[in-house]
Amino acid sequence: MTLPLYRPGQRVRIADRTPATHHRVPAYAKGQTAVVERVCGEHGQPENFIRGNGEPLTRLYRVRLLQRELWPDYRGSHLDKLDLEVFEHWLEPAHG
Amino acid sequence: MGDHHDHSKTFQPDHPEPTSDDALLGLALRELLIDGGYFTAAEEQAVIEKMQGASPENGGHIVARAWKDPEFKARLLDHGSEAIKELGFDLSPTEFTVLENSRSIHNVVVCTLCSCYPRALLGMSPAWYKSKNYRARVVREPRQVLAEFGVELSSEVEVRVHDSTAELRYMVLPQRPAGTEGWTEQQLAALVTRDSLIGTQRTLTTG
Amino acid sequence: MTQPSGPHDLGGLDAGPVDLAEKDTAYWEWQIDAMIRLALQKGLLTDFAELRDGIERLAPEDYEKLSYYERWARSLAYALVSKGILQQADIDQTIAALRQRQAGR
Structure with a gap:
């Protein structure tokens, strides 16, 4: 087990890239800034399960976005949130 | 594998028969995998029963x-x-x-x-x-x-x-x-x- | 927003009202579902990700047109043929035989 790079409460940016194969980051979340809500376990990388065994095991996080930041035309409360799971290799520290 | 008791080759009589190309594709894969010895119709039945047993x-x-x-x-x-x-x-x-x-x-x-x-x-x-x-x-x-x-x-x-x-x-x-x-x-x-x-x-x- | 990475990447797209009708699962759908579980158990597929990769490679019009388990069938066929576990000719022959058996009933 490796130590998590990020901790709950930390601001992170979700990478904006689109590999040609299967991956688990929806387009709407790419390039967005989020806050780490929960550090989860280590799992195989979805990208590496295509004809492979998923290695290396990689830390997974549950991250939280503010709906009003995510969707410019969001019709709802400023309180509303969206959570999704993102692997560590898709996250980078967010500054500011 | 030709006799009529072989469930891998029969449609369930009480269920409607699928006719779409891709449903038949699925059933063809199933038949080939059973014939190839990758799994048995009994194993399939056990998996289906387990899945059907799960509920809210x-x-x-x-x-x-x-x-x-x-x-x-x-x-x-x-x-x-x-x-x-x-x-x-x-x-x-x-x-x-x-x-x-x-x-x-x-x-x-x-x-x-x-x-x-x-x-x-x-x-x-x-x-x-x-x-x-x-x-x-x-x-x-x-x-x-x-x-x-x-x-x-x-x-x-x-x-x-x-x-x-x-x-x-x-x-x-x-x-x-x-x-x-x-x-x-x-x-x-x-x-x-x-x-x-x-x-x-x-x-x-x-x- | 970044472009969707495939026909499956639906979050945030425009779409109509949700159809709340309950639908029964047909027996052939349970059979395809079970086949995928068994293919994973027996190592014919390494992970569910492999099945999903095949689904995500579908042309957008096929993804829209096919039902949920039809997509699974299409993707499993792609994986098994590209890994050499099954031959396309055998699949085509078996589909033809299934059609004949149906017609004869």
Whole structure:
């Protein structure tokens, strides 16, 4: 087990890239800034399960976005949130 | 493998026969894999029976225990996968995550990329959960989608949408209905609906 | 917003009202579901990700047109043929035989 790079409460940016194969980051979340809500376990990388065994095991996080930041035309409360799971290799520290 | 007792070669007589090209493609693969010795019709039957045996009653059981036992509830919210083992459920290697509704928070679950769903605890997912319209819209306009399900939320209530993108599987812990003090766990479990566990129903009724 | 990475990447797109009708699962759908579980158990597929990869490679019009379990069938066929576990000719022959058996009933 490796130590998590990020901790709950930390601001992170979700990478904006689109590999040609299967991956688990929806387009709407790419390039967005989020806050780490929960550090989860280590799992195989979805990208590496295509004809492979998923290695290396990689830390997974549950991250939280503010709906009003995510969707410019969001019709709802400023309180509303969206959570999704993102692997560590898709996250980078967010500054500011 | 030619006689008429071979179930790998027969359609189930009491079920409509599929006719679409891709349904037949699926059945052709099944027949070739059985003929190739990769699995048997008996193994298939056992898997189908197990899948058909799972229903939202399992989720209801977990919810009722959480309502009755605050310490169990704390363990469930903290580490769902471990807590449900106490009730004989095991979802590993996926991480089971329970989302608690309250007066000020409403949770709703989706899988925008696919249709991930805790089948062992909730049974077969509803058709709408797998539909494009639900997957596309509930992340962006959750309040409007919830209204289509009859759930109207004031702006004081925080809506949390959970997109099940990787290895977590979610279940909502709905609020316990008023007037159920002293009810048994079994009575409480019977109140819990599938949609309340997904988050497209907010209020459970005792009537 | 970044472009969707495939026909499956639906979050945030415009779409119509949710159809709330409950639908029964046909027996052939349970059979395809079971076949995928068994293919995973027996190592014919390494992970569910492999099935999903095949689904995500579908042309957008096929993804829209096919039902949920039809997509699974299409993706499993793609995986099994590209891994050499099954031959396309055998699959075509078996489909033809299934059609004949249906017509004869």
